[in-house]
Amino acid sequence: xxxxDKHVFVVDDDKSVRTSLATLLESDGYSVDSFESAAAFLIxxxxxxxxxxxLDVRLPGLDGFALQRQLAEKGRMEQIVFITGYGDIxxxxxxMKHGAIDFLPKPFEDEALLNAVAQxxxxxxxxxxxxxxxxxxxxRIATLTPREFEVFRLVIAGLLNKQIAAELGAALxxxxxxxxxxxxxxxxxxxxDLVRLAQKAGVSPELSGP
Amino acid sequence: xxxxxxxxxxxxxxLALNGEWGHLPPLQAVDENLWETYHIFIILVVGAVxxxxxxxxxxxxxxxxxxxxxxxxxxxxxRMSLIAERVNLGMEVWDTAKDExxxxxxxxxxxxxxxxxxxxxxxxxARIHPDDRAAREASIKHAIETHGEYSTEYRVILxxxxxxxxxxxxxxxxxxxxxxxxxxxxxxxVTAQKNAQDRLRLVVEGSPNGIVLINNRGRIxxxxxxxxxxxxxxxxxxxxxxxxxxxxxxxxxxYSLHRxxxxxxxxxxxxxxxxxxxxxxxxxxxxxxEIGISPIQGxxxxxxxxxxxxxxxxxxxxxxxxxxxxxxxxxxxxxxxAEMATALAHELNQPLSGIMNNASAGRRFIAKGRADMPKLxxxxxxxxxxxxxxxxxxxxxxxxxxxxxxxxxxxxxxxxITEVVHFVRSDALERHCDILTxxxxxxxxxxxxxxxxxxxxxxxxINAFDAMRQTPSAERRVIIRSERQSDGKASISVxxxxxxxPAENPERIFxxxxxxxxxxxxxxxxxxxxxxxxxxxxxxxxxxxxGGTLVHFSLPPVEDSAG
Numbered sequence: 210x211x212x213x214d215k216h217v218f219v220v221d222d223d224k225s226v227r228t229s230l231a232t233l234l235e236s237d238g239y240s241v242d243s244f245e246s247a248a249a250f251l252i253x254x255x256x257x258x259x260x261x262x263x264l265d266v267r268l269p270g271l272d273g274f275a276l277q278r279q280l281a282e283k284g285r286m287e288q289i290v291f292i293t294g295y296g297d298i299x300x301x302x303x304x305m306k307h308g309a310i311d312f313l314p315k316p317f318e319d320e321a322l323l324n325a326v327a328q329x330x331x332x333x334x335x336x337x338x339x340x341x342x343x344x345x346x347x348x349r350i351a352t353l354t355p356r357e358f359e360v361f362r363l364v365i366a367g368l369l370n371k372q373i374a375a376e377l378g379a380a381l382x383x384x385x386x387x388x389x390x391x392x393x394x395x396x397x398x399x400x401x402d403l404v405r406l407a408q409k410a411g412v413s414p415e416l417s418g419p
Numbered sequence: 420x421x422x423x424x425x426x427x428x429x430x431x432x433x434l435a436l437n438g439e440w441g442h443l444p445p446l447q448a449v450d451e452n453l454w455e456t457y458h459i460f461i462i463l464v465v466g467a468v469x470x471x472x473x474x475x476x477x478x479x480x481x482x483x484x485x486x487x488x489x490x491x492x493x494x495x496x497x498r499m500s501l502i503a504e505r506v507n508l509g510m511e512v513w514d515t516a517k518d519e520x521x522x523x524x525x526x527x528x529x530x531x532x533x534x535x536x537x538x539x540x541x542x543x544x545a546r547i548h549p550d551d552r553a554a555r556e557a558s559i560k561h562a563i564e565t566h567g568e569y570s571t572e573y574r575v576i577l578x579x580x581x582x583x584x585x586x587x588x589x590x591x592x593x594x595x596x597x598x599x600x601x602x603x604x605x606x607x608x609v610t611a612q613k614n615a616q617d618r619l620r621l622v623v624e625g626s627p628n629g630i631v632l633i634n635n636r637g638r639i640x641x642x643x644x645x646x647x648x649x650x651x652x653x654x655x656x657x658x659x660x661x662x663x664x665x666x667x668x669x670x671x672x673x674y675s676l677h678r679x680x681x682x683x684x685x686x687x688x689x690x691x692x693x694x695x696x697x698x699x700x701x702x703x704x705x706x707x708x709e710i711g712i713s714p715i716q717g718x719x720x721x722x723x724x725x726x727x728x729x730x731x732x733x734x735x736x737x738x739x740x741x742x743x744x745x746x747x748x749x750x751x752x753x754x755x756x757a758e759m760a761t762a763l764a765h766e767l768n769q770p771l772s773g774i775m776n777n778a779s780a781g782r783r784f785i786a787k788g789r790a791d792m793p794k795l796x797x798x799x800x801x802x803x804x805x806x807x808x809x810x811x812x813x814x815x816x817x818x819x820x821x822x823x824x825x826x827x828x829x830x831x832x833x834x835x836i837t838e839v840v841h842f843v844r845s846d847a848l849e850r851h852c853d854i855l856t857x858x859x860x861x862x863x864x865x866x867x868x869x870x871x872x873x874x875x876x877x878x879x880x881i882n883a884f885d886a887m888r889q890t891p892s893a894e895r896r897v898i899i900r901s902e903r904q905s906d907g908k909a910s911i912s913v914x915x916x917x918x919x920x921p922a923e924n925p926e927r928i929f930x931x932x933x934x935x936x937x938x939x940x941x942x943x944x945x946x947x948x949x950x951x952x953x954x955x956x957x958x959x960x961x962x963x964x965x966g967g968t969l970v971h972f973s974l975p976p977v978e979d980s981a982g
Binding site for chain 1: 765771775776780784798801
């Protein structure tokens with residue numbers, strides 16, 4: 210997938226705001242797609258990767274907050290910068306609580322908008338990269354045999370080889386072999402790396418019985 | 420008994436002389452002197468015999484006549500009792516000496532006494548409600564003492580416990596020896612009548628209206644409890660008094676006239692509808708009333724039945740609801756202004772955003788050396804379009820506001836002052852502040868938008884309140900004065916006893932966004948001044964002599980501004 214690392218979506222029902230925003234963003238080197246409603250955005254920009262969405266709060270039909278909620282439910286990665294002509298503090302708090310990057314009352318200084326957009330894109334990439342990494346780790350974990358997975362979970366629980374052998378009723382040598390294969394398949398050098406990787410992938414340690 | 424009389428002394432002595440002594444006077448002489456000697460004795464004997472006979476005859480005659488009289492009395496009693504039975508009257512005859520009471524069957528039935536039982540006064544008293552015994556007793560006693568009549572009412576408790584009202588009348592029959600021996604009485608069941616009276620009394624007493632019955636001389640005949648409560652008098656203090664004591668002095672004359680007219684042409688009607696009527700309490704205080712009057716034909720001429728209702732509560736409720744409506748209207752106006760301001764802000768924010776964005780973008784292109792002329796021209800064109808749009812929004816709002824100003828009517832500023840005073844009354848109370856008005860009755864009418872002028876005055880008065888926060892509450896007062904100026908304009912001034920104007924540059928208070936209040940927007944006086952000048956008037960403020968501020972505005976009279 211080609212990363213459009215300087216792409217911004219604009220959703221505002223006011224044409225002059227919409228086009229002037231596009232021009233401003235283009236002047237800073239972004240490519241821009243603008244839409245006059247939330248529905249139009251959902252139709253024309255399905256499942257984009259990391260990106261920034263500059264979103265007006267008051268929109269005909271689906272409003273800015275409703276769109277924010279929908280995108281979150283779909284697990285989409287656009288980071289949102291809200292703009293509004295009616296800004297008040299409770300509204301801003303609400304937007305930020307739901308993960309918006311910024312909440313800018315119109316008219317705003319160009320610097321304020323461009324900073325927010327840059328931050329949004331950076332964060333969107335971070336989360337995208339994070340998600341890519343998790344996907345990649347999980348695919349590696351998927352290559353483990355059931356026995357190797359068991360050993361993996363006991364190792365990250367902090368058990369020594371001898372204890373694992375006793376736990377699984379296997380020879381110490383067999384456990385050592387399994388452990389070596391787990392490290393190799395997952396591409397880590399140390400137990401510490403293995404624990405970090407498990408955390409990222411969301412694998413929990415096996416808690417052995419007494 | 421007559422013959423048992425002892426032989427008189429002279430005869431005894433004569434016999435003794437003749438029998439025992441021979442030398443007595445000759446017999447002839449004796450015969451000759453017998454009448455002479457004994458005639459007094461003979462007369463006495465005959466007289467005595469006659470007297471005795473007469474007495475006996477008299478006694479026999481008297482007994483006979485008495486029997487006859489008794490028989491005729493009994494006959495007449497029986498006849499009467501027969502009639503009485505027919506008309507449901509009980510009759511009784513009481514022999515006070517023997518304490519024997521003869522009573523008709525109906526009489527027994529009324530009192531719940533058995534047919535054959537012997538009846539004396541105790542039998543009857545026992546039937547009578549203990550509370551009523553004394554009154555009945557007194558009434559009868561009085562009749563006996565004066566040989567007169569009695570009339571009394573009492574309750575009888577029947578054997579089954581029910582209560583019956585008896586109306587009894589009677590007279591004392593004089594037997595001639597000065598001591599009443601008989602009392603003749605009739606009694607009748609008046610329970611139904613009593614109950615009806617009770618109901619009527621209950622209706623009158625229980626009425627939520629004060630009821631006052633007035634006779635044709637204007638005197639109070641009857642009042643109920645509610646009337647006592649309303650006017651603060653006890654009924655004993657009112658009965659017989661002229662009804663004018665319930666009317667405030669200033670209305671008394673007019674009232675008496677009305678009453679006289681009413682007596683001449685009595686027709687039920689309601690007083691107080693459409694104009695204010697007041698009642699006067701004992702303590703002299705007054706309260707608003709509504710009075711319904713109806714004529715009643717009494718035995719001694721026309722009575723006036725007046726039903727009085729205290730309408731203070733209603734008046735107060737009306738005043739409160741009026742105040743509430745006004746406050747609501749005021750809030751609605753504020754709401755509209757707030758709504759307009761928000762809409763205006765949003766509408767203007769859009770083109771302003773466009774202008775900012777386009778201008779910023781242009782500068783960025785230039786800074787990066789990527790600016791070409793067609794691109795910059797497009798940006799500048801967009802900027803102009805947005806600026807034009809912003810201008811149109813503002814023009815539209817100004818037109819809207821102007822439309823509101825256009826509604827001008829002939830306005831009595833005194834009326835507006837009264838309204839504003841009424842409107843801020845609760846504020847004033849809360850702030851322990853007096854509002855005094857000095858209104859010129861010759862104030863010329865002005866042509867103005869009453870809502871806007873009211874708003875101006877309201878603003879000034881509220882400012883006056885605010886300026887007196889530090890003033891001791893005894894001195895906190897606002898004086899609103901209206902006056903016809905020598906140039907013919909209507910002038911209104913509002914004087915407070917507060918902090919006064921800022922020492923340097925007092926005119927600053929009229930500048931937009933200047934405020935001495937922590938939460939003030941600073942628009943009030945600036946808007947007030949522009950409203951007054953749009954009406955062709957002037958608004959100014961000066962420090963008053965003796966402290967405080969005097970805000971003054973004047974408006975031209977109707978004739979001037981019409982031109």
